[in-house]
Amino acid sequence: MTTSLTDRYLAATLRSVPTARREEIADELRASIADMVDGRTAEGVDAATAEREVLTELGNPAELAARYADRRLQLIGPTYYLAWQRLMIGLLSTIPAIIGVLMGVLEATVSDNAGGAIGKGIVAAFNVAVQIAFWVTLIFAIMERVGTPLNRPEWSVDQLPDEPVERDVSLTDVCASIVFLVLLIAALPWQHFQTVVGDGVRLPLLDPALWSFWLPALLVVLVASIGLEVAKYRARRWTWPLVAVNAALNLAYAVPVIWLLTNDRLFNPDFVARFAWLRDGGIDTVARISIVVIVATTLWDVVDSALKARRAAR
């Protein structure tokens, strides 16, 4: 006996219908299909064409089965979506960055390869992000199917934020800034021990004499900058005191570095001596470009913070 299209359609539909009701649905659907086919052949359509048309009209068997089983055709529905979204944003905006930085710093302390350490950090952050996204979504998809109650308190007007001011400072920006600052902080001791100048010889990039005062001072400024980022996030926007602190920290970083650059005191003389092009005036070019970049970024950062503070104050 050859299997008819109808048989194949029924089999495809019933595959995902609960077993207890399968047989009855099969009998009923078979009769309905036969009725529909009869209806068309009575109008003069030949039987084979009629069968095709009827099954096409009934549509995708999986969809029909879902209707019979009253199953939701969605991974996470409106009941759980907001909770899922909130948890996802919360986890993804913090944990991958933290893990990535930790892995990168850890790698930097044991290997000679700055690029490799950064790469390792990025790979670790990415893997953690993928894992978080997968497991959180899986758990919510299961909750959706089981119908677990969320037990969240009903929303009330008391939950409205105090001020209807939008958050000017996004968590993502703050996290990015903090990651950058942490990398910068890690880079200072790292360059002292791990800068390779060829043949396994290591020389600090910056003048080791600076550790007596200037480099620790710069570290303090960088740590204070992290504190500023946190304060900025908690304040939700740029305020004038924050702008002042930001300007002070920027100057506390830029002025010493520029001063050291102009006086040829920033780079390690041994390091410079090792490379011909640095020795023959290249170091001045590096210093000049660095100064321009530092002045430009410092000015931009301060002006940007002031503009944002003015906008928020309005």
Place this chain on the structure above:
Amino acid sequence: MGSDDVLRTHLQELRRGTVVVASLVALRQPGYGYALLQRLTGHGFPVDANTLYPLLRRLEEQGLLTSEWNTEESRPRKFYRTSEAGEQVLDRLLTDLAAVQTSLTALIEGAPR
């Protein structure tokens, strides 16, 4: 989305609940899936087969319809009939539908054009 699509979605929304009401009314006389489909379409309630058949089963599970297999004719068919509980629900639905119509009429008449 074109204006045709907008109209179609709104019409769909408007029609959605009325299929249940129409089915409960029509099945005061016992009927099977395809016959009901034909009847509803003939009375201006066009409904897709893949919507109606699962809907009948759902209404049966909710106790609003009862069913019985008829094996006397050429092929065995499942006949549905509006139950006692179905009548009560239908009564409420019809009242509500009438109330919607009344309110809408009043709104149309009361609103300046």
